């Protein structure tokens with residue numbers, strides 16, 4: 001593919017972060033996960049972090065103007081010259097429209113919107129057992145992807161914690177936000193013809209293989 005401008009969509013806990021890390025290794029492209037960017041801002045106590053924290057703790061979406069400000073310069077900047085991987089953005093129709101405009105202004109467009117599909121019951125199971133490293137946000141699961149040593153990150157050795165928004169009542173609210181505000185984004189990309197769906201209920205390696213197959217098919221279609 002000449003340029004891979006990819007967005008990862010899907011409910012909380014569908015595996016966007018898990019697959020995003022693999023895609024980043026495969027393609028060596030900038031990978032921006034808005035949740036990670038916001039959590040880093042909260043840790044550092046920046047204006048963005050202070051503004052976002054109350055929304056995140058409740059499981060609400062952070063306002064669109066704030067989120068568009070976080071992503072706009074990145075996708076149109078020099079670092080994204082060969083493409084990018086976005087995880088967790090866009091999450092509302094206004095965000096999707098702002099992204100389209102931002103890319104159009106620099107003569108680009110999205111290549112593919114990958115929707116990782118997982119039912120709500122599976123989301124509850126996954127997020128209940130998720131452990132995240134405090135330093136770099138690497139992700140594990142107590143049953144499905146356990147770390148070698150309990151509560152220690154295999155990759156950077158830092159401590160593993162339960163995210164504040166992985167409490168059951170907050171997970172349920174994040175799912176409500178997803179169904180009401182993010183599902184319309186899926187329809188937006190269905191209309192523009194770039195949506196591809198992946199069954200995210202399979203094992204991580206199988207999901208990763210399916211994503212690679214989709215991207216290989218897109219590349220072949222482009223070369224025809």
Ligand code: AP5
Nearest residue numbers: 012013014015016017018034035062088126130140141204
């Ligand atoms: P964000 O961090 O983006 O949260 P999310 O979308 O809810 O996604 P998660 O990070 O919870 O899950 P994931 O899909 O990455 O799954 P993971 O790979 O970790 O956003 C947090 C908050 O920030 C939002 O609530 C909002 O307030 C704010 N925000 C962010 N972006 C925003 C935006 N654009 N607009 C407005 N607000 C925004 O996997 C989950 C678990 O399952 C892990 O334990 C993993 O090991 C396991 N797992 C993964 N794949 C599999 C598999 N195939 N089988 C079994 N287990 C698996």
